[in-house]
Amino acid sequence: MTQSPSRPTGRTVQLMATCLCDAFFDDVAKATVEVLEHAGCEVEFPENQTCCGQPAFNCGDWPASREVMRHTTRVFEGDKPVIVPSGSCAAMLFHGAPLEFEKEKDLPTVQKLASRTWELADFLVNGLGIEKWPGRFPARIAFHRACHTRGTGSGEAALKLLESIDGLEVIPFGEAEQCCGFGGTFSVSFPHVSSSMGCLKLEHMTAANPDFIVSGDMSCLMHLGGLADRGGQPVKTLHFVQILQSALHRHG
């Protein structure tokens, strides 16, 4: 993964809520705003935002993806940090987009946005320097380090914050480095392989008997939660930012 070494760390930030939060998970987007505000940020929400273009990028339709990305670069103009509560969409902005624009004239525009993009946990810990999260959240959680945070500081950052919360215990489980099987459109073009990967992940995680399955990507959780639900053995899933938010509320 390519990530700019000098990303902006100002406290006025632009939120890219992601299309999944826009469509399904407003709670996660709300929690992101509250958590960023608690961290002293002023959160701007550019209303013309849509999607990062990753679905088309992953399907190989790069012209379609670039069309979306060009729109996104116009929506997120300026110099402020762009914060994304998803490792996957963040990686699309800072790694995928420069790849699909490699031979395009407007590569510098895309690179500029890439160099301002932060995944949420990475920003809180490595951007703002937060080491410890206040409040209390008494629960045992299994943390799935979403795959698009490989090679970045995000996974470690989220764990650092979670582990600092009073009452919270992060429990280990088998084959932790393995993907949940979502993979964007992979989940519908390879439904058997995708579901088998997900079931294996669920097996390992539930064997550790956690109260919650936690990740920094709603796509993984939508897939895992949906599988468990369809299988008749629902699990409780949470984005880590929902835990940070919840811990604040129990702060007193």
Add this chain to the structure above:
Amino acid sequence: MAEQKVELFARRLDRGVQQAVHSNSAAGTEKRYTVLGKDYSAPDDLRRLAGQIRQHAIEHLDTYLEQAEQSLKRQGAHVHYAVTAEDACRAVSDILQKAGAKKVVKSKSMISEEIHLNDHLGSVGIESVETDLGEYIIQIDGDHPSHIVKPIIHKNRRDIAKSFEREGLGDYNDDPETITRRARVFMRDKYLQADAGITGANFVSAETGRLVLVTNEGNSRFCLAAPKIHIALVGIEKVIPSDAELAVLLNLLGRSATGQQLTVYTEFINGPARTDRPSGPQEMHVIFVDNQRSQILASDCREILRCIRCGACLNVCPVYRQASGHAYRSVYPGPVGAVLSPLLAGKNFKQLADLPKASSLCGACNEVCPVDIPIPDLLLKLRNRGHEEHAPSPGTPPMGAFAKLASSPMLWRFAMKSNKVMNLVPLEKLPLPYLQPWLKTRTLPEWRGGEFRSWMKDRRKK
């Protein structure tokens, strides 16, 4: 709706085979992780260094290949070049026929699989025996390797015992030690009778012409003990600048492949026998094989030529673990194969253009790669190429409408709100071909489009 070929193969795969592939691969990943972590404080730095070494080598291949040729000749070896797979096969059989050779022993070599050498030798009446135990079992079964390093990862010892019984190598006995002993006895005769030994090469040093071979069974050493002729088939990308780089590459190869600090046998071959060095074959031929590699080098996927064939990416790949190697319909399976195989197919790229899609793009392959190949990026580039060349890709949703929607904020906001109607209808009955595969095994959460946007607006008013 038509199905992706890898998906179809995985869905029909025998559960026992799938579990064997999964557990064996997972054990390989675990072993690699433990051994690398134990021996190096910063294994990722070492991987990146190795990646730079290999990238440098392939980017200066024109220089190093010529240098390797000169060094090999200086050592007394004959050097040949083969542009295509057919050229390579013919080069081998020409050498053998000229020498009147009828029987050859082979040590494991992926490039000989790639060019289908055994079929060719059979067709010109030359007996070729695979001496690596796994490859030998593949050969007697008329099967294909399903893993780069562990070719019979998909078989169990009962299958193997039956094959041995069928081939007249003793009564049914599935004790691994007995199987191995019987193979050894059989092989000894073959080594002694062979006119030539054929090997691959893990590395060739341009500086010294030293050819490096790693094995665990010592079979390549036997292949070069009695026979008079040694033929080495070498992909042109195997050349490295000098012996010094071996310190990095060999340390990573064994650990990445099998979790061994070093393979049991590491051979350094400096040309054929000479008066001052009497052992070994009298004649040595090195055949540098291109077979599309120059095209790959000229493409934007050239990083794949860094590959040192350790198989770590296969072991860690969740799709490989579900689908097994044969799902990839080519010599190189798993993540490396999903990149390399369509490229090696040349003009027939489209026939294997589905392979790069058989990935969740999780990136575990890149994380374990000893030469840090950005495999997910290459898979994505090949998906783009497949799209440009209109390669068939069943189950991949068309993205034109999505792009229009996601480039128009008004349409997008409207769609976000109006899709709430989805909450009122039984989704399973909707004729949406790309939604149904999701719903078959997964539920969809409640549609809440627009909720966050109005919350954010209200919040600002306060």
